[in-house]
Amino acid sequence: MKDIMTIIIRLTVSCLMAGAVMGATFIITSDAKKQNKYKNEQKVSYGLLGYDVSKGIPAEVKLHELFRYVVTTGDELSVGYLVPTGHGEHGGFTFISISLDGSFIGQYPVDIDHASVRDESDRDQAILTALGKGKTIRYADQTVIATANDQRTAYLLSGKFPGFxxxxxxxxxxxxxxxxxGLEIMEHEEDPGLGAEIKEDYFKNQFIGKSFAAVKYLEVDKVPLPDDYRQALDGKISKEEVxxxxxxxxxxxIYALTGATISSVSVTNGVKGITKKFAYRIGILDAVIQEQNIAVPF
Amino acid sequence: MANDKSNMQLVANGILNENPIFRLVLSMCPAVGISTTVMNGIMLGLAVLFVQVFSSVTISLFKNKIHPRIRIPSYTLTIATWVTVIDLVMAAYMPGPYSQMGVFIKLIVAFAIITMRLEMFACKESVNASFWDGVGMGLGFMAGMMAIGLVRELLGLGTILGFEVLGGVRPLLFFVLPCAGFFVVGLMMAFFNYIEIRYRKLKQVAS
Incomplete structure (x- = not known):
């Protein structure tokens, strides 16, 4: 009996000590971690748009973040977008609710600033407060709309799909x-040397310049990549030639990767899916924004 | 059991005589699974070195306070704590390597080599000896991982540390696949054993 008591006390004390060490490390490192993640995303975003972060970004280029949510009211489903309103850092956010058939349900101003909107829990809390009781929301994805001189120049979509x-x-x-x-692979666990080649230039750059009409019916061909095309994709020749x-x-x-047909096909289908769904969604959102005269900066 | 080896002998012991991978045959999962490139070997080796040293020192410090019946849970708790610490630190300050290694860092909790060294060495020896034993074991593990990684990266991808050394030729793609890990580890183990046999014979002849 005495043994059990000592064991319990010692285990408890060691657990508490371990917890203290881990907690302290977490507090020290969490800010740096968030900062890193944000910086990396920013770098990739601007890179895809053709800008180099280290050389500076032109002042007229602005990125606007859109967050898509699935809203449940009782057993009714609807879609919601958290969009920025007004101009610049002074503008607020508004939550636009749209029914599944694309008609406008309501608009709810959300009280949140541009810094805390990136934090998922802060954002969810602010939206729930704005929507009122009896509704649950689930975060779906995030879209960035890039503008230059108030003209849309590009959309940045983050998405995921099953690989190998x-x-x-x-x-x-x-x-x-x-x-x-452009296409950038952020995270993957494909086989090194085979499926992992999806993040190499000669594969992912094949998607560049494919029109929406072509993407809709994009397939994977299991034939060798022609030499001149590979040179161009790797960027080994001048820009005009490329x-x-x-x-x-x-x-x-798309030319399939040798020995990694499944990875090649899943990336192709994933890109196809993301593009098609986004084209449909942004159409609906734009129609609603126009119809309701919502002041958005994009 | 008092330890009569000097600090440097303890380190050398970990790298050569009791190399965790080739001699003790412990922690074979990472040796086979992750050793596809030299860089992976270095990163995982550093992480293991850190965890091994800190866990050994912690256990050695508290060896009189640990109840013999709950040795293993105490070891696991210690290792898990230090693994979490290095996981958080790497995620925050080394995002590049972490994005590749993150999944494996968490697995260090289950590495047999660390628990084994705590049980065999740290819980009996002084803090100083445990520290140097930890350094030796960590370096030994890192050396083993790098040796396997070198063979696999060179033969599988034609590169060393990411630099192309064979002019873009990839001799045998097979070597980066998991199954090749077994072949490489097996052959290297045989090589180490062969050297030991030769060494002993030479010694016999000499005496």
Whole structure:
């Protein structure tokens, strides 16, 4: 009996000590971690838009974040978007609720600032307060709309889809007419040397310049990648030549990676899915914003 | 059991005589699974070195306070704490390597080598000896991982530390796949054993 008591006390004390050490480390590192993640995303976003963060971003280029939510009221489902309103840092946010058939339900001003909107729990709390009782929300995804001089220049979509083993997280940049501007693989666990090649330039750059009409019916061809195309994709020749070669291959399918057909097909289908769904959603959202005269900065 | 080895002998012991991978045959999962590149070996080796040293020192400090019946839970708790610490630190300050290694860092909790060293060494020896034993074991593990990684990266991807050394040629893609890990580890173990046999024979002849 005495043994049990000592064991209990010692285990409890050691657990408390372990907890204190871990807690202290978490508090010290959490800010740096968040900062890193945000910086990395920012860098990739601007990179896809063709800007280099280290060289500075032109002042007229602005990024506006849109957060899509699924709203449940009782057993009714609807879609909601948290969008910025007004201009610049002074503008607020508003939550636009849209029914599944695309008609406007309501607009709720959300009290949150531009810094805390990136924190998921803060954001969810603010939206729930704005919506009132009896509703639950689930975060779906995030879209960034880039503007230059108040004209839309690009959409940045983050999404995920199943790869060979687990989900592949990507960031996709689209032009306003949904032509693909660029693709970046953020996280994946494909096999090294095989499926992991999806993040290499000669695969992911194949998507650049594919028009929306081409993306809709994009397939994977299991034939070797032509040499001139590979040179262009790897960026080993001058920019003008790259543009010429890419013009030739603009309407071609995606060339599969050797030994990684499944990864190639899943990326192609994933990009196809993200683009098609986004084109549909942004159409509905734009119609609602226009119809209701909501002042948005994009 | 008092320890009569000097600090440097303890370190050398971990790298050569009792190399965790090739001699003690412990922690084979990471040796086979993650050793696809030299960089992976270095990063995981550093993480294991950190966890091993800190856990050894912690257990050695508290060895009289640990009840013999709950040795293993206490070890696991200690290891888990230090693994969490290095996981958080790496995530915050080394985001690049962490994005590749993150999943494996958490698995260090289950590495047999660390628990084994705590049970065999740290819970009996002084803090100083435990520290150097931890350093030796960590370096030994890192060296083993790097050696396996070097063979696999060179033969599988034609690169060393990401630099192309074979002019873009990939001799045998097979070597980066998990199954090749078994072959490489097995062959290297055989090589180590062969050297030991030769060494002993030489000693016999000499005496």
């Amino acid at each position: 083993k687990t989900f592949i997280h990507v960031m996709l940049a689209l032009e306003p007419d949904f032509t693909i501007l 543009a010429l070669v890419q013009q030739n291959y603009k309407d071609k399918n």
